Structures are given as structure tokens and as C-alpha cells.
Amino acid sequence: MTQVPDHKFxxxxxxxxxxxxVSFGDTMEESSNRAALAFRDLIDSENWEGVLxxxxxxxxxxxxxxxxxxxxxxxxxxVRGALGHQDWYSAPMPMGRRFWRVPTVYGGExxxxxxxxxxxxxxxxEEAIRRLSETRVRVLTIGFAPGQPYLGPLRPEFNxxxxxxxxxxxxxxxxxxxxxxxxxFSGPTPTGWRHVGQTAFRCFRPEAEHSFALRPGDEMQFVxxxxxxxxxxxxxxxxxxxxxTCQEIKQ
Amino acid sequence: xxxTVLRIGPACTIxxxxxxxxxxxxxxxxxxxxxxxxxxxxxLLDQSPELAALEMAGMGGEFEATQSxxxxxTGAPMQASIDGSPVPWxxxxxxxxxxxxxxxxxxxGSYGYLHLGGGIxxxxxxxxxxxxxxxxIGRVVQQDDMLNSPKGAGRAGWKLRPKDRFxxxxxxVVASFQTSLFDQSTLDRFAAxxxxxxxxxxxxxxxLESHGPGFAAKGQLxxxxxxxxxGDIQMTGTxxxxxxxxxxxxxxxxxxxxxxxxxxxxRAAQTPAGAEIRFEFVTLEEAAxxxxxxxxxxxxxxxxxxxxxxxxxxxxxxxxxxLIDGMISATD
Numbered sequence: 001m002t003q004v005p006d007h008k009f010x011x012x013x014x015x016x017x018x019x020x021x022v023s024f025g026d027t028m029e030e031s032s033n034r035a036a037l038a039f040r041d042l043i044d045s046e047n048w049e050g051v052l053x054x055x056x057x058x059x060x061x062x063x064x065x066x067x068x069x070x071x072x073x074x075x076x077x078x079v080r081g082a083l084g085h086q087d088w089y090s091a092p093m094p095m096g097r098r099f100w101r102v103p104t105v106y107g108g109e110x111x112x113x114x115x116x117x118x119x120x121x122x123x124x125x126e127e128a129i130r131r132l133s134e135t136r137v138r139v140l141t142i143g144f145a146p147g148q149p150y151l152g153p154l155r156p157e158f159n160x161x162x163x164x165x166x167x168x169x170x171x172x173x174x175x176x177x178x179x180x181x182x183x184x185f186s187g188p189t190p191t192g193w194r195h196v197g198q199t200a201f202r203c204f205r206p207e208a209e210h211s212f213a214l215r216p217g218d219e220m221q222f223v224x225x226x227x228x229x230x231x232x233x234x235x236x237x238x239x240x241x242x243x244x245t246c247q248e249i250k251q
Numbered sequence: 252x253x254x255t256v257l258r259i260g261p262a263c264t265i266x267x268x269x270x271x272x273x274x275x276x277x278x279x280x281x282x283x284x285x286x287x288x289x290x291x292x293x294x295l296l297d298q299s300p301e302l303a304a305l306e307m308a309g310m311g312g313e314f315e316a317t318q319s320x321x322x323x324x325t326g327a328p329m330q331a332s333i334d335g336s337p338v339p340w341x342x343x344x345x346x347x348x349x350x351x352x353x354x355x356x357x358x359x360g361s362y363g364y365l366h367l368g369g370g371i372x373x374x375x376x377x378x379x380x381x382x383x384x385x386x387x388i389g390r391v392v393q394q395d396d397m398l399n400s401p402k403g404a405g406r407a408g409w410k411l412r413p414k415d416r417f418x419x420x421x422x423x424v425v426a427s428f429q430t431s432l433f434d435q436s437t438l439d440r441f442a443a444x445x446x447x448x449x450x451x452x453x454x455x456x457x458x459l460e461s462h463g464p465g466f467a468a469k470g471q472l473x474x475x476x477x478x479x480x481x482g483d484i485q486m487t488g489t490x491x492x493x494x495x496x497x498x499x500x501x502x503x504x505x506x507x508x509x510x511x512x513x514x515x516x517x518r519a520a521q522t523p524a525g526a527e528i529r530f531e532f533v534t535l536e537e538a539a540x541x542x543x544x545x546x547x548x549x550x551x552x553x554x555x556x557x558x559x560x561x562x563x564x565x566x567x568x569x570x571x572x573x574l575i576d577g578m579i580s581a582t583d
Contacts, residue, residue, distance in 0.1 A: 057477055
């Protein structure tokens with residue numbers, strides 16, 4: 001039997017005209033994220049007729065399909081059938097995961113919204129840095145921009161809302177925070193998340209053989225360094241790793 | 252080498268139908284903002300709609316041919332001329348080595364397209380030639396760039412009379428998975444509102460403005476980030492709608508009230524600043540009918556092209572043509 005934490009889930013809904021979304025939760029839960037990654041892998045591995053593209057988000061699997069070859073009703077039925085195959089919420093994590101430690105400047109001119117975020121979390125700046133930098137977060141999904149990870153979960157005190165007004169532009173390598181998650185920006189972008197850290201890690205390297213640095217399931221830790229140390233890293237950053245170390249995670 | 256860029260507008264990029272299959276890596280499709288224009292160019296030049304063309308946002312440029320080349324002009328109408336002689340839009344033409352093609356500002360709409368016979372040849376990245384500016388894949392076309400195409404491909408002397416899609420108007424939308432986050436009175440007000448395209452617009456999305464309060468969803472600053480597709484109508488924190496376009500983000504936390512049908516995205520993207528846009532919700536069944544009609548229209552393009560009859564006033568060296576011995580066809 002499938003264990004469902006809430007009777008509303010899994011939930012199947014349409015996305016625009018030619019998409020279907022299979023959601024395993026509406027808050028960030030580790031089990032929902034596992035389920036989304038595993039269910040998406042199933043569709044890809046079975047190579048469903050008429051499916052054009054899939055992806056996994058924080059808690060959902062998305063399917064875009066050719067409505068001329070596959071009707072909404074048929075896809076819906078097939079998805080509901082597949083949902084009963086196993087307990088998706090306890091599916092294993094993907095294979096080949098890695099652990100990245102990324103040098104990060106917290107606060108100051110390079111990351112001006114750390115104080116604001118600490119305040120919203122009810123912490124001093126020093127304590128916020130300590131808690132954020134000690135937390136080992138997981139790549140929950142890659143999205144918004146190329147190669148860009150959503151990372152979490154952070155401790156519950158960091159469940160702070162997005163800002164109502166967008167910050168006009170934060171740079172590549174920015175570590176931003178909202179709703180108990182980090183995002184590590186892969187390019188300059190406007191955002192409603194608070195800019196709390198700055199790295200020299202490039203998530204998307206179009207010139208490299210492997211353009212996308214991270215995979216869902218990878219783990220990351222953002223280790224505090226000084227601004228001077230970051231400048232040194234930037235001066236020798238041809239490979240785009242920003243001084244990060246990487247090791248395989250044993251299954 | 253085919254055309255040398257002598258002058259160019261600030262936001263001209265090479266585009267084909269986009270890069271499919273990298274959504275899971277956060278890379279959106281990109282591709283022409285007005286995909287219909289790619290099909291029109293293909294019909295005029297008798298070639299595949301998969302080929303890449305130059306997309307010109309708002310403003311064209313000046314180009315010098317280095318070899319005899321067939322080309323076509325589609326999308327937002329712009330003033331165009333070869334060595335000072337006007338050439339009609341929505342038509343295919345020939346330019347000789349040394350001649351200059353000048354394309355001006357958009358007269359209506361937003362995105363004009365210059366297609367070369369055989370397509371514009373730039374390196375593929377992940378299966379597409381489309382520039383994706385926000386992902387830093389490719390870059391805007393600049394002065395002194397070369398636009399290359401295979402020698403001798405294409406044809407000249409054909410025109411199309413497309414229906415107007417360059418002044419805004421009605422866009423059909425379907426409800427999507429976040430539509431129910433908006434209460435019914437907000438949805439009714441949205442469907443009854445006449446919007447104006449705002450000043451902020453690019454290949455990621457276009458801002459809409461309206462009088463009265465914004466269109467907020469319940470708890471909208473704490474919604475889990477979720478999948479985004481081109482055509483989604485996203486509400487920012489202040490409840491102002493953006494229609495998202497081919498270079499949009501792949502996920503996001505601001506809620507989407509509805510999604511514009513794929514067949515209406517060309518009309519959406521072409522809406523110039525200040526023009527009016529309204530939305531009509533349709534069911535999935537009605538959407539399927541509209542999409543099927545659009546697919547049939549694309550297939551019919553090839554039968555809708557007509558010979559281009561040039562106005563003698565536009566042929567500067569008319570007296571040099573041997574008009575009586577049949578060497579020049581009536582449609583040249």
C-alpha cells in the first residue's frame with residue numbers, strides 16, 4: 001500500500017494545455033522530494049509513448065506531452081496506475097550523489113540581506129551564519145535558471161517568506177534564502193529571495209564538457225570565508241568550481 | 252559568408268524552434284518569440300521551419316551581401332529596402348553581392364524576422380541554434396558579425412498575407428494547477444479586465460498593467476516553487492501579471508493565474524507597448540479545437556503563398572531590363 005501523508009496527495013493536475021503535474025506534497029518534505037525524483041525516473045525509464053519531456057521539481061513530477069498522440073484522459077489514467085506501483089514516499093535517493101563544500105562570504109557588501117534574514121529568523125547575524133554554514137543541504141531540484149539548485153531543508157527558523165518587492169539584480173554565485181531553502185544563483189537575476197551569501201561557484205558552465213555541475217540528490221555545505229579569500233579564489237577560477245571540494249557519497 | 256552586419260538594433264538574436272529536453276536542468280526552451288513567423292519564412296523560401304533566422308526585437312539593422320542570397324522577411328512589419336528601393340514585408344527576395352539591405356524599426360508588433368535561404372548557420376548547443384540571453388548561450392548579434400547560410404538555397408518572389416497579430420487583442424487561456432489559488436471573484440475580475448502591455452518586456456516575459464487593485468493569490472509569498480511553462484501568466488508579489496515567454500525561468504514561486512494557449516503566444520509576444528490585451532478562459536476541449544485549427548493553418552501556409560508582383564516604381568534600373576525578350580519573368 002502507498003503511504004500517503006495527506007489524503008490530498010499524490011495529486012494529479014494539468015499544467016497549461018499540454019502538461020500534467022503529479023504532486024506529492026505542497027510543502028517541502030524530504031519524502032515528497034524523494035517521491036517526485038523517483039516517479040519522474042520511472043516515466044523516463046519506461047519511455048512513455050507521447051511524452052515529450054519530464055522534470056522533477058521540489059515535490060512534483062512534471063510531464064509535457066504531445067496531445068495529438070496522447071490524450072489527457074489516457075495520460076491521467078496511466079499516471080494513476082503507476083502511482084499504485086510502490087510507496088513512492090520511501091523511494092531511494094538517486095545513485096551517484098556527491099558532497100560539495102563551497103567557500104562562501106556571508107553578509108557585508110557582497111551579501112547585503114543577511115542581517116535582514118537573521119532578523120526575520122529571530123537570530124543575531126553571528127548565530128545565523130553559524131547555523132546556515134553548519135547545515136548540510138541537499139539539491140532538491142534544479143530549476144528557475146540553468147543548473148541552478150534549490151537546496152534544503154534549512155532549520156525551521158529560516159522558514160521566512162519571500163520579499164514582496166524584487167531585488168533588481170543579484171550576481172552569479174549568490175546564495176539566497178527563503179522558506180527554509182537556499183538557491184545558489186547560476187546567473188545574474190532579479191529575485192524576491194534574500195541575498196545572504198556570495199560564492200564563486202558556477203552551476204552552469206556552457207563552455208565545459210559537462211555544462212551542468214550539480215545533480216538532484218547532491219549535498220552541499222557553504223563554508224564561511226573572508227572577502228579577501230573569495231577574491232583569491234576568483235583570481236584562479238577558470239574551472240568555475242569557486243574553490244569547492246567534491247567527494248562521492250557512498251550509498 | 253552571406254551577410255555582413257553593418258549596423259544592428261540592440262536586441263537581435265539567432266533563433267530557431269528552441270532547445271527541448273533540458274527543463275530538468277533548469278534550462279528553458281528559448282526559440283523564436285513568434286514561432287509562427289518561422290513557419291511563414293519557411294513557406295516563403297520553400298524550406299524547413301526548423302531552420303534558424305534572425306529575430307529583431309523592435310529594430311532591424313543594415314546588412315551587406317557578400318554573395319547572391321535569397322531571404323524572407325516576416326513577423327512584426329518593418330520598413331525594408333535594398334540599396335534604397337523598398338521591398339515588401341511578408342515576402343521572399345533576392346539580394347546580390349555588394350547590395351545593402353536596410354531594415355528599420357517595427358511599424359506594428361515587436362519581433363521582426365530575417366530568414367536566409369537554407370537558414371542561418373551558427374553552432375548548435377544542446378541541439379539548437381537558439382540564443383538564450385539569460386542563460387548566456389550565444390549573444391546578441393553585433394556590428395561586423397557575419398550571418399552565414401548555404402549558397403543558393405531558397406527562392407524569391409513570393410508573398411503571404413498573414414492575419415494581424417501585431418496589435419494585441421484577445422488571448423485564449425486555460426486554467427492551470429495554480430488557478431484555484433485565486434478566488435472566483437479575482438478570476439472573474441481578471442477575465443473582465445482590459446490590460447495594457449507595460450514598458451517592461453523581453454524574451455523572458457512581458458509586463459501587463461491595469462487600473463484597480465492587483466490580482467493576488469492566498470498566501471502567495473509562501474507558495475512552494477513549482478514548474479513554469481511559456482505562456483504562464485505569473486503574478487508578482489504586488490499582483491501585477493507577467494506573461495512568460497520562451498526564455499522564462501523553469502520554476503518559480505509566484506503563482507500563475509492561467510496559461511496562454513501555445514497558438515496564441517505569437518499574438519501575445521508581438522503585442523507592442525501600450526496595446527490592449529484581454530483574456531478569455533476556455534476549457535481543455537475548446538483549447539484542443541483552437542490548437543487543431545492552428546496546426547491546420549500552419550499546414551495551409553504553403554498553399555497560401557502568392558507570387559510577388561513588384562511595383563515598377565520600386566525597380567530603380569527598370570530601363571536596363573530586357574522587358575520584351577522574355578528573359579525576365581513577369582513576377583521577377
